[in-house]
Amino acid sequence: MLLDLKDIRKSFGEVTILDGVSLSLDRGETLALTGDxxxxxxTLLHIAGALEPFDTGEVLINGKALSGLGDAGRAEIRRDAIGLIFQQFNLIPxxxxxxxxxxxARLAGREDKDWTAKLIERLGLSDHLGKYPEELxxxxxxxxxIGRALAGRPPLVLADEPTGNLDEATGDAVMDLLFELTETSGAGLLMVTHSPRLAARAGRRLHLRHGTLTE
Structure with missing residues (x-):
């Protein structure tokens, strides 16, 4: 199993955010997570991405448990096994x-110039390589x-509202590429979205409500 969350519980003060959440994801699967x-x-996505601690339960990525890892171990997992895509882009200006x-990909020591060239071409960025984020x-x-997240061919891709700052047409085009390229790379994709329409495109869908998951 690529990603396995077991009975995850998380609270902020007296407020319970996640109340015994379990889910699993394997390579080649796409899973959409919706909720109000x-x-x-x-929070659940950040826990799955070794970005945020949890109170109880366990997270396994490629069979490796996060609960026994310190900051350096979690950073290594993120570097080697996870591609992260955020709503705010988080590019380096x-x-x-x-x-x-x-x-x-360079940080992980897995730069593949042929694969990166294919990504750049498919993403339509060939004419923009020398530009900076503010010019885009x-x-x-x-x-x-998306290119940054996939360049190192991580087994797990996590996307947090990847179209939240885009208009519908641009968002649809971005999602077309995200689904296509994760399939090409053989990765598993866990995506958070507020859009039922986008969620319906994933192979599986789960809804988070009152701290628990439903189909």
């Missing part, structure tokens, strides 16, 4: 498009973020 604003979707795309449209920045 404030339901804990992003001082790096051009080419360097932003290659950034995580929102849709172009999200394409760069």
């Amino acid at each position: 604003s404030g339901s804990g979707k992003s 001082s790096l051009d498009v080419a360097a932003n795309i290659a950034f995580q 449209s929102g849709g172009q920045q999200q394409r760069v973020a």
Whole structure:
């Protein structure tokens, strides 16, 4: 199993956000997570991505448990096994498009220039490699973020509202690419979205409500 969350519980003060959440994801699967604003979707995704601690339960990524890892171990998991795509893009403003795309793959020591070239071509970024994030449209920045997440061929891709800052047409085009490229790379995709229409495109869908998951 690529990603396995077992009975995850998370509270902030007296407020329970996740109340015994379990889910699993394997390579090649796509899973959409929906829920109302404030339901804990992003918190769950961040826990799955070794970005946020949990109170009880266990998270396994490629069979490796997160609960026994310190900050360095979690950072290694993120570097080697996870591609992250955020709503706010989170590109590095001082790096051009080419360097932003290659950034995580180089950190992980898995830069594949042929694969990166294919990504750049498919993402329609060939004419923008020397530009900086501030010179790009929102849709172009999200394409760069997808390229960065996939350049190192991570087994697990996590996307947090990847079209939240885009208009519908641009968002649809970005999602077309995200689904296509994760399938090409053989990754598993867990996506948080507020859109039932986008969620319906995933192979599986789960809804988070009152801290628990339903089909």
